[in-house]
Amino acid sequence: MARQLPAMSSAAPDPAPNLARLRGFIVRMADLVAHHRQERDILAGGSDLLADLVRHDDWLPERYARPHPDRYQQYLLHCDSRERFCVVSFVWGPGQATPVHDHRVWGLVGVLRGAEEAQGFARGPDGLIPVGPPQILGPGEVDAVSPRIGDIHRVANAVPDGTSISIHVYGANIGAVARSVLDDSGAAHPFISGYADCPLPNLWQPV
Amino acid sequence: MARQLPAMSSAAPDPAPNLARLRGFIVRMADLVAHHRQERDILAGGSDLLADLVRHDDWLPERYARPHPDRYQQYLLHCDSRERFCVVSFVWGPGQATPVHDHRVWGLVGVLRGAEEAQGFARGPDGLIPVGPPQILGPGEVDAVSPRIGDIHRVANAVPDGTSISIHVYGANIGAVARSVLDDSGAAHPFISGYADCPLPNLWQPV
Ligand SMILES: [Fe+3]
Ligand SMILES: [Fe+3]
Ligand SMILES: [Mg+2]
Numbered sequence: 001m002a003r004q005l006p007a008m009s010s011a012a013p014d015p016a017p018n019l020a021r022l023r024g025f026i027v028r029m030a031d032l033v034a035h036h037r038q039e040r041d042i043l044a045g046g047s048d049l050l051a052d053l054v055r056h057d058d059w060l061p062e063r064y065a066r067p068h069p070d071r072y073q074q075y076l077l078h079c080d081s082r083e084r085f086c087v088v089s090f091v092w093g094p095g096q097a098t099p100v101h102d103h104r105v106w107g108l109v110g111v112l113r114g115a116e117e118a119q120g121f122a123r124g125p126d127g128l129i130p131v132g133p134p135q136i137l138g139p140g141e142v143d144a145v146s147p148r149i150g151d152i153h154r155v156a157n158a159v160p161d162g163t164s165i166s167i168h169v170y171g172a173n174i175g176a177v178a179r180s181v182l183d184d185s186g187a188a189h190p191f192i193s194g195y196a197d198c199p200l201p202n203l204w205q206p207v
Numbered sequence: 208m209a210r211q212l213p214a215m216s217s218a219a220p221d222p223a224p225n226l227a228r229l230r231g232f233i234v235r236m237a238d239l240v241a242h243h244r245q246e247r248d249i250l251a252g253g254s255d256l257l258a259d260l261v262r263h264d265d266w267l268p269e270r271y272a273r274p275h276p277d278r279y280q281q282y283l284l285h286c287d288s289r290e291r292f293c294v295v296s297f298v299w300g301p302g303q304a305t306p307v308h309d310h311r312v313w314g315l316v317g318v319l320r321g322a323e324e325a326q327g328f329a330r331g332p333d334g335l336i337p338v339g340p341p342q343i344l345g346p347g348e349v350d351a352v353s354p355r356i357g358d359i360h361r362v363a364n365a366v367p368d369g370t371s372i373s374i375h376v377y378g379a380n381i382g383a384v385a386r387s388v389l390d391d392s393g394a395a396h397p398f399i400s401g402y403a404d405c406p407l408p409n410l411w412q413p414v
Contacts, residue, residue: 030288079411081237176413199406206383
């Protein structure tokens, strides 16, 4: 456990973020999608890679960890040249949640900091039906979505008074994918999420 | 020709940069390196793609067009997930030039703005020997380097009193490649260029 510091002590400056960890994850994800066509294999291998990434909280630059007072933030960290996958930092302030939405492609969610509540849904004859109980994901835990395994969910910050951060990987340039937000009746409304208006980290400097 | 404006008129604000043009170039370069293994084919196809890119000067965000008073700048615009290629904006102030250097991988240079002078060299028994006369490249023109076709050169701003900008594409994450600067005797000195300390443009927003 970290030793508790007196409230007024000046904290040591943050060490430089370990961008090599994120870069290594991206290179391995790219190898994975280059060598596997089956979504099942990508989700299995990608879950292991993402769990390895979010098990450590020493690499995300502060710029990509900032909550917005009004809405959750989606900071693009990397997009593959052929838009075969992308990596996004989702930052949730207190009380923030997504609408119920779908993805249309495979996706992986790994919690880096705080905790998130994910609730899956299916479409029933009379509207949306929850699929199982809400899941609480803590640091290092990974969840998956896709049209094959269940593509509709709602994600919320599970920390009532703090920030939570999750790292998401999708099988496309997710911010530009035409998908849906679903209302209680199950009706779909067009949804293109975009990204926070923010440049991308330079992961590629020599180390 | 642009109509000359009175010196004190307020210019219209720049339109938003056409990032879709750069994104399209990157996707097509990625397809090229995915489908061709021969350097010859990559240089031929890549030269055409780069010429198409630098023929238009409507897409480079101002952040990546800024000269530095003391040295030429190398702004990374994109690095492929597997480091198979990268795209860099080189910005040259008046009088700025590279040292004589090599690359170790294929490279393409396309002039976007201004003009550049490129001088190739070979190693001779008594030091560096110029290969042919200096070449002046103007806007839209493309040059190539590689260990196969000639890898040693020096590049200088050919505009004495202004900024020149060229867009470079390399078959690696060039900023991290261990290569050489060569002195007049032909002796090689270790050279890892890195990049300007600057985040990357977000090319991937929905349009
Ligand atoms: Fe989601
Ligand atoms: Fe060069
Ligand atoms: Mg890429």
